[in-house]
Amino acid sequence: xxxxxxCGTENESLAIECKNCGIIFEKYEKSRAEFFRLAVEAFDxxxxxxxxxxxxxxxxxxxERAEEANKYVQKIEEAxxxxxxxxxxxxxxxxxxDTAKKLFEQIKADYPELxxxxxxxxxxxREKKRDNLLEKAVSAFExxxxxxxxxxxxxxxxxxxxxxxxxxLYLKKIKEDxxxxxxxxxxxxxxxxxxxxxxxxxxxxxxxxxxxxFSIGMTTIVGGVASWAFFLVICLIAxxxxxxxxxxxxxx
Numbered sequence: 546x547x548x549x550x551x552c553g554t555e556n557e558s559l560a561i562e563c564k565n566c567g568i569i570f571e572k573y574e575k576s577r578a579e580f581f582r583l584a585v586e587a588f589d590x591x592x593x594x595x596x597x598x599x600x601x602x603x604x605x606x607x608x609e610r611a612e613e614a615n616k617y618v619q620k621i622e623e624a625x626x627x628x629x630x631x632x633x634x635x636x637x638x639x640x641x642x643d644t645a646k647k648l649f650e651q652i653k654a655d656y657p658e659l660x661x662x663x664x665x666x667x668x669x670x671r672e673k674k675r676d677n678l679l680e681k682a683v684s685a686f687e688x689x690x691x692x693x694x695x696x697x698x699x700x701x702x703x704x705x706x707x708x709x710x711x712x713x714l715y716l717k718k719i720k721e722d723x724x725x726x727x728x729x730x731x732x733x734x735x736x737x738x739x740x741x742x743x744x745x746x747x748x749x750x751x752x753x754x755x756x757x758x759f760s761i762g763m764t765t766i767v768g769g770v771a772s773w774a775f776f777l778v779i780c781l782i783a784x785x786x787x788x789x790x791x792x793x794x795x796x797x
Contacts, residue, residue: 550574550609577607581614588617597621626656630663637666642677646670675705682715691719724787728780735776742769 547556547570554565562569584599600618604611633648646667653663678701685694698712722729742765749762 550577551607577603577610580607581610584614584617588621591624593621593625626652626659629656630659633666637670640673642670642674671705675701675708678705679708679711682712686715686719689722691723695719725784728783731776731783732780735773735780738769738776739773742766742772745769 546558547560548554549556549563549566549568549570551568551573552563552566554563556564560570580599580603584596584603587593587596587599597618600614600621604614604618607614629648629652633645633652636648637645649663649666649670653660653667678697682694682697682701685691685697695716698716701712702709746762746766746769749758749765752758753761
């Protein structure tokens with residue numbers, strides 16, 4: 546008695562073909578063996594797409610080898626998954642955060658068993674992007690590129706609420722710097738006058754070595770110091786007025 550490997554029908558012992566499904570036993574077994582050989586060769590050569598297609602066909606066309614074929618399909622899927630994760634990790638290490646994020650999100654959707662690992666890296670990417678954004682804002686602030694700094698800080702507040710307090714602190718500093726720029730300009734002018742008067746006075750002492758030179762030098766120095774002091778007092782008064790106005794606004 547010959548049992549058909551495909552449909553399980555019992556046939557006479559000398560039967561050449563199955564009386565139920567019609568397969569020719571010898572041809573069927575040769576074809577199955579050839580398919581399996583090609584599939585294993587593709588698998589061993591890491592030609593996973595070809596191997597997967599062949600093993601799925603074996604599972605469909607040769608059900609008696611389905612269990613073994615399905616094991617290979619599972620191995621291929623695991624290898625593909627691991628390669629996918631490795632590629633995402635390499636891109637992450639190259640600091641290509643947007644591309645890495647898309648890959649990890651795709652891995653999470655396709656391979657739920659890797660959710661924990663992908664969530665860890667998605668969190669790291671979020672933190673890196675947040676810190677990079679803050680670094681850009683601080684750099685722009687230090688360069689007094691306030692328009693760009695404001696844009697980045699507002700984006701930071703919107704995208705990363707946990708950094709809102711720090712971003713708002715810089716926005717407050719930008720506002721204060723803008724309000725204080727006339728005062729800062731006066732302060733710079735004061736120090737320029739002070740420096741010029743000192744240098745001018747010393748030059749007068751050195752070049753005109755008599756009472757006239759001394760008089761000119763002293764007048765230059767005293768006048769410069771007086772102007773310097775005057776401008777600094779103006780700055781101090783202006784700063785106090787601004788503080789008073791702010792305190793009044795807060796109390797309302």
